[in-house]
Amino acid sequence: MTIEASTPSGERMTLNMGPHHPATHGVLRIVVESDGEVVATCTPDHGYLHRSIEKIGECVEWPMFVPYTDRVDYVCAMNANLAYCIAAEKLLQSDPANTFVVPRRGECIRVLVAELNRISSHLVAVGAMAMDVGAYTPFLHGIAQREGVNDIFEKLCGQRLTYNYVTIGGVAYDLYDTAIDEIRRFLDQFEREMVRFNKLVTTNTIFRDRCASVATVSAAEAIAWGLVGPNLRGSGVDFDLRRDEPYGIYGELGVQVPVGQAFAGRKGSVGDAYDRYVVRLLEILESIRLCRAVLELLPPAAAKANDPIGGWQADVGKQVKRPPKGEVHVRTEAPRGEMGYFLVSDGTKALFRVRCRTGSFTAAGIFHHVMRGIFLADVVAVIGSFDIVVPEIDR
């Protein structure tokens, strides 16, 4: 339901949300001018978390930038690592003399950790969205399951949030001994938990009606405003980089792509907040399937890290010291959509330009457009449904 903003008395109220509003997923400030209960204008104010990560990238050597990519998006740091490393590898390989290939086992581990991280990231997204519209319990359920992923990652690389695990040429360490069993056990347990979660939230009439037809974005709008990932698919655009521009071993896995189709029924419309929510849930299920499929493909570990099959880390120590000149643009599918790196190298140890395009940035760019005319109470629901992570906007 959209109500046209009108100014019968010309009286408008300016409401400052943030920069520390709990529903803003970080340090985001939104200045809302409202006419009664209806939003007339909405002006996001960014930059509170700007750490000039792109500038830092010009000052450090190629492998040293990987830990900074963790901080670009700490909710899905594995995917953020992966995006940069793939771009850096592609730029290195543009010199025909650099013939290294990421070992097969390394590629499998990369997809495994990326999908596990996608699960935990989407859990935060759907849990936080439910919290934003007033249901606190689902958030705790989401966070509790996310702990399972964090525990696996902690054993894998010693960190729970900022992993610095994926490296240029592979991954930093091999899987630990009991990893495969633990991941399998987690997936089984988690799949059962998702049934409960869906009963609690997804099929809950109050929640569904609350999100139906809120902030509907048409497919054409989503493309023109540069929405990516689940936000784009929620609007009914059938596009996923894992399937359509496969990188790593995604091409062998046959990724299934869910798209929005007015899941809320008669009250809903394609591209509303509920569609974006359901697309994320379906992606979680797809990630579970992908994790299991990768575990089937995983070759046994070899003794040497740079073994082309059973290894996990190609040796690129020399190549990154003398990289080729040139540029590259690579995009990968992070949980918040396309994470695109545009790298320019001048042939020295430090990159000449590091550009990181993130999904949240363009999602925030559409706020002032979709918020016009919605209810004040829906503002947080809209922010939640786009699943923005503020450090990713500000970088």
Next chain:
Amino acid sequence: MSAVANDAIATAVLAQFPAVQQKHADNGRAFLLVPKGDLVAVAHFLRTQKSLRFDALMDLTAYDLLKYPSTPPSDDIAVVYLLFSYQHRHKVTLKVLAPRAECEVATVSGEWPAALYFEREVFDLFGVRFPGHPSLRRIMTPDDWQGHPLRKDYLYPDSYHGVAHLRDGQHFEGSPPRGGDTP
């Protein structure tokens, strides 16, 4: 849905806009160098032409050519447009050179509204102005920030509103020794 090869895209654009040049980066990556004056027309052509239909702006960014080892040396700011077509699944890269002295490029937000935010970022970090942009304000740095941080000749300020960034006696490489507020 039929993807058009990069050379064919270039041919189609060049036929319409003879001033556009097809170039290659040092590692062979192809891009189209568009003269400043032609940018909006080229963008409109790429977006609306049926066989091309670049309906999405993947990214809009820039880099400073100062200190880049190119021949001949240049101090322009290169604004980079990465376009993608969801319909045909093909890509193209456009570059526009903005000279330091008159650092402005017409906005493409009329073609792709996604450019509204990207252009604000490029304006903030590189100081490229986009005439026609409805609200060209800084986005990352505070409104009263001096300078544009991603330019290669950027001098780090020693302090901001009286808050020192460094301890006494230290100073950033290339910056004058500490004293006074933000330049």
